[in-house]
Each structure stands twice: as C-alpha cells, then as structure tokens.
Amino acid sequence: MNIALIAHDQMKKELVNFVLAYKPIFEEHTLYGTGTTGKIIMEKVGLPVQRFQSGPLGGDQQIGAMIAQNDMDIVIFFRDPLTAQPHEPDVSALLRLCDVYKIPLATNIAAAEVLIHGLDRGDLQWRELIDKE
Numbered sequence: 144m145n146i147a148l149i150a151h152d153q154m155k156k157e158l159v160n161f162v163l164a165y166k167p168i169f170e171e172h173t174l175y176g177t178g179t180t181g182k183i184i185m186e187k188v189g190l191p192v193q194r195f196q197s198g199p200l201g202g203d204q205q206i207g208a209m210i211a212q213n214d215m216d217i218v219i220f221f222r223d224p225l226t227a228q229p230h231e232p233d234v235s236a237l238l239r240l241c242d243v244y245k246i247p248l249a250t251n252i253a254a255a256e257v258l259i260h261g262l263d264r265g266d267l268q269w270r271e272l273i274d275k276e
C-alpha cells in the first residue's frame with residue numbers, strides 16, 4: 144500500500160515516534176511524505192520515503208494529486224490544531240480529497256493507531272480491489 148506521512152512542525156516528533164513504534168508494519172509498505180516530514184522520517188526512522196515539496200510549497204497538493212489518481216491508499220496527517228498555517232487552503236483541500244475518494248485518513252495519533260492495526264490485520268485490502276488507473 145502507498146502511505147502518505149505528513150506532520151506539521153509541532154507534531155513531527157510525535158509522528159517520528161509513531162512510525163518508529165510501528166516500523167515493522169511501515170517497512171512493508173511504500174511511504175510518501177511532504178518534504179520536511181519525509182526527510183526527518185528517513186533520518187530518524189531509517190525507512191525510505193518518497194518526498195514531495197514541503198507542505199507550504201505545494202507538498203500537500205502533490206499528495207492530493209496522487210489521491211485524485213487513486214495512487215494513495217492511506218493518509219496519516221498529524222495536524223497541529225493550535226497553530227495557524229499559511230497554507231491552510233492546501234491542508235483543507237487535501238483532507239477534502241480524502242473524503243471525496245474515501246481514503247482512510249488519520250489526523251491524530253489515536254486514530255492512526257487504530258488505522259495501523261487495521262492495516263496490519265488486512266482491513267484495508269479492499270483498496271486493492273479499486274481499479275488503479
């Protein structure tokens with residue numbers, strides 16, 4: 144499965160710890176990330192991440208484009224709910240596309256835990272039945 148990993152600055156440490164904790168599951172999948180998040184995960188976790196632009200420079204939109212092409216299966220996006228983001232429209236657009244295409248999305252660590260356990264036990268295998276263009 145293709146998994147997008149994204150975290151706003153205040154949430155990056157939490158995402159790194161989360162990916163570290165579930166590294167044996169994540170390493171079975173293909174990871175994508177916005178620029179800085181992807182770089183930090185590669186450095187701190189040691190897993191390969193295909194990186195896009197940094198979020199404020201278009202990275203969220205690039206991941207949105209993958210969703211629109213049915214090329215993204217899961218989005219884990221640790222948003223910072225307490226800090227205004229200059230690219231809030233891009234963030235909203237990405238979340239909206241997850242809903243448009245019914246892509247499993249976790250925006251905090253509690254939901255991400257449920258999602259990753261579901262992934263591990265095969266709950267998301269229906270994604271493989273969806274026609275890939």
Ligand SMILES: O=C(CO)COP(=O)(O)O
Nearest residue numbers: 177178179180197198199
């Ligand atoms: O801003 C982001 C998501 O909206 C994340 O971007 P970075 O991973 O480049 O910090």
